[in-house]
Amino acid sequence: MPRLAACLMACLGACLGAGFAAPAAAFTVFACEPEWAALTRVLLPSARLHVATHAGQDPHHIEARPALIAQLRSAHLAVCTGAALESGWLPTLQERAGNARTRDVFFAADHVRLIDPQPGAIGTPWAGDVHAEGNPHLHADPRNLLEVARALSERLGQELPAERAAIEQRRSAFEGRWRTQIAEWERRAAPLRGQAVAAQHTTFGYLWHWLGMKQVADLEPKPGMAPTPGHLQRLLQGLRAAPPLAVVIAGYQDPRPGRWLTGQLGAAVPLVVLPATVADDAAEKELLQWLDGLQRELLQVARR
Numbered sequence: 524m525p526r527l528a529a530c531l532m533a534c535l536g537a538c539l540g541a542g543f544a545a546p547a548a549a550f551t552v553f554a555c556e557p558e559w560a561a562l563t564r565v566l567l568p569s570a571r572l573h574v575a576t577h578a579g580q581d582p583h584h585i586e587a588r589p590a591l592i593a594q595l596r597s598a599h600l601a602v603c604t605g606a607a608l609e610s611g612w613l614p615t616l617q618e619r620a621g622n623a624r625t626r627d628v629f630f631a632a633d634h635v636r637l638i639d640p641q642p643g644a645i646g647t648p649w650a651g652d653v654h655a656e657g658n659p660h661l662h663a664d665p666r667n668l669l670e671v672a673r674a675l676s677e678r679l680g681q682e683l684p685a686e687r688a689a690i691e692q693r694r695s696a697f698e699g700r701w702r703t704q705i706a707e708w709e710r711r712a713a714p715l716r717g718q719a720v721a722a723q724h725t726t727f728g729y730l731w732h733w734l735g736m737k738q739v740a741d742l743e744p745k746p747g748m749a750p751t752p753g754h755l756q757r758l759l760q761g762l763r764a765a766p767p768l769a770v771v772i773a774g775y776q777d778p779r780p781g782r783w784l785t786g787q788l789g790a791a792v793p794l795v796v797l798p799a800t801v802a803d804d805a806a807e808k809e810l811l812q813w814l815d816g817l818q819r820e821l822l823q824v825a826r827r
């Protein structure tokens with residue numbers, strides 16, 4: 524009998540354990556960009572994640588592939604940037620997935636003060652990514668990640684009431700670590716304050732804003748429009764007169780316009796290629812390494 528009792532207890536324990544673990548383990552999140560997958564992993568490590576884009580892709584322009592439709596169909600929550608970053612592809616995915624649970628998307632941009640709003644600006648086929656609501660590339664300012672983490676933990680807590688306390692505990696611990704890190708970054712990045720850069724698109728607008736840097740030229744003639752020889756020629760005059768620290772592009776952007784421009788400006792102005800985000804399986808450590816790496820690259824140039 525004692526053996527039977529022990530067996531029953533073990534079975535009961537296993538069943539209860541599985542019962543407690545099941546809701547969170549099965550909770551599936553569709554993240555439009557890897558940074559939101561990483562933040563979701565910080566708050567809910569047990570979540571199953573589908574990530575729609577990777578650092579090598581332009582998040583403005585994604586094809587609504589069947590695999591993505593199937594992933595969105597199986598998700599309990601979609602976590603995206605918003606501010607129209609995904610307006611070219613997410614509505615199509617939503618329509619085709621037909622999943623009522625992911626209709627109310629968690630948009631990070633709803634919880635952050637966006638920079639550079641352009642009220643009334645309208646995108647056209649020749650100026651596709653105008654970002655009238657403001658710059659959506661908000662994850663390059665680590666302070667924004669704290670704001671998004673706060674709102675996302677609330678939302679996850681609503682979706683998973685039994686997990687609410689644990690999610691809040693993880694968020695609070697993350698905030699403590701992150702605030703310490705932000706202070707350290709700000710101290711280290713002091714030499715970058717006031718530095719000017721030329722860049723392609725507003726991809727790193729929040730990084731410049733956070734570190735007190737200035738984007739003095741955009742390689743795009745109009746937002747979302749690929750650089751043209753005429754526009755680069757015009758930029759060249761101004762940049763020769765006041766050379767910037769560097770010409771900066773994102774890893775997913777065509778390097779040829781930037782290469783041409785830095786070739787014309789000479790060795791004093793290097794081309795710096797920065798990854799636009801983390802890897803799609805990243806978590807807190809990779810978010811930290813990514814932001815750390817962005818500054819490290821720029822500081823290296825500033826110290827030359």
Ligand SMILES: [Zn+2]
Pocket residue numbers: 583652654659660724725726
């Ligand atoms: Zn953009």
